[in-house]
Amino acid sequence: MDKVLIVDDEIMTLKVLKKGLKKYEAQFEVLTATNGEEAIEVLKRKPISLLVTDLAMPKVGGLELLAYMNENHPQVPCIVMTGHRSPEIKRRAEEEDILDYLEKPVDYNNLASLIIEGLDRVDKGAFQAGVLVTSLLQLIDMEQKTCTLEVSSGKEKKGFFYLYDGIPYDARYGDMKGEDAAFQMIGWDNVDFRLKNFPRKNIKQIINRSLISLLMEGTRLKDEAIAAREKHGTTEVVKTEIVSKQEQDPSLKIQSEEDEMVSQAALLAEGHHFQQAQKVLAKLLKKNPRCAKGWLWYSRVIGNMKAIESSLKNAAVISPKDAEVVEEKKKFNLAKDRVRTERIGHCPFCWSPVEEGAVECHYCKSHLFIHTQFFTSSRTAKRKVLEKAIKRYKKVIRREKNARAHYYLAMAYLNLARAHLNLEHWEKALDHLQKTGKLTPENKIFSEQLNSLLNFIAAMETSSKNNVF
Numbered sequence: 001m002d003k004v005l006i007v008d009d010e011i012m013t014l015k016v017l018k019k020g021l022k023k024y025e026a027q028f029e030v031l032t033a034t035n036g037e038e039a040i041e042v043l044k045r046k047p048i049s050l051l052v053t054d055l056a057m058p059k060v061g062g063l064e065l066l067a068y069m070n071e072n073h074p075q076v077p078c079i080v081m082t083g084h085r086s087p088e089i090k091r092r093a094e095e096e097d098i099l100d101y102l103e104k105p106v107d108y109n110n111l112a113s114l115i116i117e118g119l120d121r122v123d124k125g126a127f128q129a130g131v132l133v134t135s136l137l138q139l140i141d142m143e144q145k146t147c148t149l150e151v152s153s154g155k156e157k158k159g160f161f162y163l164y165d166g167i168p169y170d171a172r173y174g175d176m177k178g179e180d181a182a183f184q185m186i187g188w189d190n191v192d193f194r195l196k197n198f199p200r201k202n203i204k205q206i207i208n209r210s211l212i213s214l215l216m217e218g219t220r221l222k223d224e225a226i227a228a229r230e231k232h233g234t235t236e237v238v239k240t241e242i243v244s245k246q247e248q249d250p251s252l253k254i255q256s257e258e259d260e261m262v263s264q265a266a267l268l269a270e271g272h273h274f275q276q277a278q279k280v281l282a283k284l285l286k287k288n289p290r291c292a293k294g295w296l297w298y299s300r301v302i303g304n305m306k307a308i309e310s311s312l313k314n315a316a317v318i319s320p321k322d323a324e325v326v327e328e329k330k331k332f333n334l335a336k337d338r339v340r341t342e343r344i345g346h347c348p349f350c351w352s353p354v355e356e357g358a359v360e361c362h363y364c365k366s367h368l369f370i371h372t373q374f375f376t377s378s379r380t381a382k383r384k385v386l387e388k389a390i391k392r393y394k395k396v397i398r399r400e401k402n403a404r405a406h407y408y409l410a411m412a413y414l415n416l417a418r419a420h421l422n423l424e425h426w427e428k429a430l431d432h433l434q435k436t437g438k439l440t441p442e443n444k445i446f447s448e449q450l451n452s453l454l455n456f457i458a459a460m461e462t463s464s465k466n467n468v469f
Contacts (some may be wrong), residue, residue, distance in 0.1 A: 002028040002049035007039045007065065009057040009080065013106070020108030021115075028115060031361050036060025038159065039067055050081045050118050052111065054104075055143050063139055067193055074190075077118040081106055082142050133186050134215050136193055136277045141166040141211050142278075148196040153188040162203045163184070168203040168214055177212070178206045186218030213260045227427045254371050258284060262293045265301070271396045272404045274301045290317035296328060305342055308332060308353055331363045338362050348408040349389040349415075352381075370452045374418075381415040403439040405445060414453070429453065 005168050008014050011228045014032045021030050028049070033039040037060040039053070051069060055062035062080065069078055079100040133151055140149065144166040152158040159173030159181060171182035207214065261284040268277035281298045284291060292315045298310035312332055315325045331352035335344075344353045353362035360367045366381035367374055396405040410432035416426035431449045440446055 001398050003031055004028045004038060004050045004052065004115055005031045005042055005048045007033045007036065007057070007062070009055040013054075016104065017108050017111065021112055022384070024112050024116075028119065034260060036065035036068070039065055040051060042066075043073065047074055048073070049122065050079070050115055052081065052102075052115070054081045055139060061143075063143065063195055069191055072338075076123070077122060079111070079114055079118065080139065082139075084364070093227065123287070131192060133188055133191055133218065136191075137163075137168070137215065138163065138213060145195075146198045148198055150194045150196060151185055151191045152419075153189065153191050156187065159185045162198065164198060164203075164205075166211070167205075168207045168209070168211055168212065169203050171205060179209065179217075182207065182214055182399075183218045183221050185217065187222040209260055209263065212228075213263060237369070258288060258291055258294070262291070262297060265294075265297050267399075269297060269301050269323050270392050271400060271402050274303075277301045282391040289314075290318050292322060292325060296322075296325055298330075299328060300346060303343055303345065305336070305339060305344055305353060308344075309336075334362050344467070348404075349412060350385045367411065368417075369411065370414070370449050373451075374414075375456055379417045383416065383419070386415055387413045401439060403436050403443070406439065407449075410436065410449075426457070430457075 006017055008017075018030050018032060022304045031042055031046070031048070035043050035057045035309060036053070039051070040060065042048070050063075051073075053062045053065055060068075062081060066078060066080075067208065069076060077100070079102060081102050081104055094325070102111060102114060113239070136149060137150070140147065142165055146164050146166075147163065149161040149163065150158065151161070157173075160171065161168060161182065162172075168182065170178060173181040173184050176184060177221075209217070261280055265277045265280040265284070268274075269281065277297070278301050281294055284294045285298065288294070294319070295311045295315035297421065299308045302308055304313065310333060312325070312329050315322070316329060318404065319325055328351070331350065335353040339353055339355050341355055343356065345356050345358070346352065347354050347361040347364060347366065348368065349366045350361060350364040352361055354361055354368070358368060359371050360379065361381075364382045364385040364388060366378050367377065390409060393405045393409045393412070396402050397409070410429045413425045413429035413432065417429060432449075433446070433453060436446045437443075437450055
């Protein structure tokens, strides 16, 4: 029978998972260990079909355990349990069956599904052994670890990433350093790796990108190199295809820097850090006034109708056929006929300008907070806008503690629940409103919103035998 080893330093978590997985005992046997050191001893004594491990553990942590697995048991699938979620690029590693990720607290049914899928892939020969560099770097980012990551591919390729609190400071491979070295190593598919201490000597930060930007650019260059190789029917990729494009064409480097600044501003805006986003965009637009995306995002973070109109005009002149710019102009024109004040806010779901204190958005029809007519209003919000907003705010709360993100997630679910009477949406709305209150217990507005929802649910439960709750 397949044996599954679960590693976590929280004894209660191990007990709960083992008890929950007992109903799957006909399919696999569960073994446990409280840290990487214990896990290695188990692995030396018994054949394991699949490993499930937490990251942060004493003695030997999750990353060190994965390094051991990669070197000694590369054929064994690994599932990582983490309290953090890494950015969108993680999807690439998941799609290639390198690592699976599960957010804590872990639901044992979800874990069982991943375990069964992993075992099934091995049985069918569909599991790809080895670990991607992108997966390793994202795990280090999750732990905010300070270390040197030594990676090697075959006997001839060896390089180093230097990371401080999970932030890439520098990279070295042969004569290359910084981003060029990083891009080259990100292109390696299967690697052996070791974690070492951050050097005592000062490592200057010469990589000025966020990790997500570094990985996205590296994987883009890798994909281009693979496409070029396939096109020319060769088994080798010319070195300069990956690392020298920016050196050959300085405009690519400038474009890359601009894309990074727009990405940074967008992340800030999505978390409602509007003033910080304005500063980033002002710096960008001072450097390059012809950046359409910069003007588009500036229109979303500024609270003045004239400034929004001016920003969108600039974006439209630079990129008149850009679908996002065209749609944003429609939102502005609709709001212009309805907004009576110069100072405004933005719809948390579609970015449309709205008056401060507005009950609902003119454009997407979403209710912006629970008000007296919220539960009786017949207006239905645009579902696609809300679903897109939910994805956006989920990413925000994965990377930071953010009360507003939880609140607007709750409102997005409530808007959907009103229209579709989905029990899960009501439950999620209640959950996120409660989390909002815990993050900002001093804010009475959020607690009042929670009470309004609880009162409505209680009224519904007592007034109808067929109530969905």
